[in-house]
Amino acid sequence: MARPRSDLTLLVKAKLIARLRDGFHPPGQRFFSNRALSTHFGVSYQTAHRLIQELESEGWLERRAAAGTYVAGPATALNGVELLFHDRARRDGSFGARLLVELKQGLELAGVDTRVTFTGDGGSALADANRLPVLWDCPQAMVTLASQRRFLVVLNDRPPPGLASGFVDSVATDDFSGGVAAAELLEAAVTRRTLAVFAGPKLDRRSQQRVAGFLSHAPKATVIWAESWFAEDAARVAPRLAGNRFEGVFCCNDRLAEALLAAGTTAAVIGFDDAPVAEHLDLTTIAVPWAEIVAAAVDIVRGRLAGRTSAAAQLIFAPRPVMRGWLRR
Numbered sequence: 001m002a003r004p005r006s007d008l009t010l011l012v013k014a015k016l017i018a019r020l021r022d023g024f025h026p027p028g029q030r031f032f033s034n035r036a037l038s039t040h041f042g043v044s045y046q047t048a049h050r051l052i053q054e055l056e057s058e059g060w061l062e063r064r065a066a067a068g069t070y071v072a073g074p075a076t077a078l079n080g081v082e083l084l085f086h087d088r089a090r091r092d093g094s095f096g097a098r099l100l101v102e103l104k105q106g107l108e109l110a111g112v113d114t115r116v117t118f119t120g121d122g123g124s125a126l127a128d129a130n131r132l133p134v135l136w137d138c139p140q141a142m143v144t145l146a147s148q149r150r151f152l153v154v155l156n157d158r159p160p161p162g163l164a165s166g167f168v169d170s171v172a173t174d175d176f177s178g179g180v181a182a183a184e185l186l187e188a189a190v191t192r193r194t195l196a197v198f199a200g201p202k203l204d205r206r207s208q209q210r211v212a213g214f215l216s217h218a219p220k221a222t223v224i225w226a227e228s229w230f231a232e233d234a235a236r237v238a239p240r241l242a243g244n245r246f247e248g249v250f251c252c253n254d255r256l257a258e259a260l261l262a263a264g265t266t267a268a269v270i271g272f273d274d275a276p277v278a279e280h281l282d283l284t285t286i287a288v289p290w291a292e293i294v295a296a297a298v299d300i301v302r303g304r305l306a307g308r309t310s311a312a313a314q315l316i317f318a319p320r321p322v323m324r325g326w327l328r329r
Helices: 007-021 034-041 045-057 095-109 139-147 163-167 175-189 205-217 254-262 276-281 290-305
Strands: 061-064 068-071 080-086 114-119 131-136 152-155 168-173 195-199 222-225 248-251 268-273 285-287 314-317 320-322
Touching: 007 034, 007 045, 034 045, 045 061, 080 095, 080 290, 095 114, 095 131, 095 290, 131 139, 131 290, 139 152, 139 163, 152 290, 163 168, 168 175, 168 290, 175 195, 175 205, 175 248, 175 268, 175 285, 175 320, 195 205, 195 254, 205 222, 248 254, 254 268, 254 276, 290 314
Parallel strands: 080 114, 080 131, 131 152, 152 168, 168 314, 195 222, 195 248, 248 268, 268 285
Antiparallel strands: 061 068, 285 320
């Protein structure tokens, strides 16, 4: 007579079936090995082996010779990329516009079929499930797509917390470190050290991180928040920073620096992003590592299109200063 199963074995099998039934492991994805299942759920190797055999015989899993165990069913064939970018990327010279141009070029050179969709982040689902979503500044779409257990790539952002993060590859720059670098440069360049930060939108995570990095090194700095990242909105606030009160100002993007310089500031100014306007203004800026971000994103896309189903990667690249103007001297 066979020994009755322990409560733990029954519980582990129920959990595995729930994962497979609810799409936590999509079709075509590599499943636990015997040893990984044993370690993860605290059962013996023999029990893990028996459970995987049962799930295979019941049609949940399939074994592939010399490859391992996979979730049964055809994997969704991804045959291209959907670049889902916020409408702000339409603006010439903006961060999003530059990122979009460079990423499209990189994907085309890699032979990846690419389609672009602009959104105000209201369109939270893509019509074509056979394209890999690549998102910039679309947090609502990111959460919705990740909750559908769809692989996607987000640029200059972090994935949502929790289980969905396992499906969201992210490539970003370290905004906090960039803020610290800006503070170090300004403190070395000025004497009275009356410093300020011209920040982007108060609720924007990137702006918050850049400000926090600066204040961690220069805690007495004054912070002035702009309504948006754009020069025309910043122009309404810039006069508050343009007098002789401040000797150095860190602008959390180059468009804010553009507005501050137009307001006639005499302060040493450092921007962030290295957008095209920074070179035109001869502006020292903390540069987003564009080439590294684009290359990493293209590499992730190629892997996903080739069928890679491993857990998502989160890559963060350090920004670097580009010295121009009098700070260069």
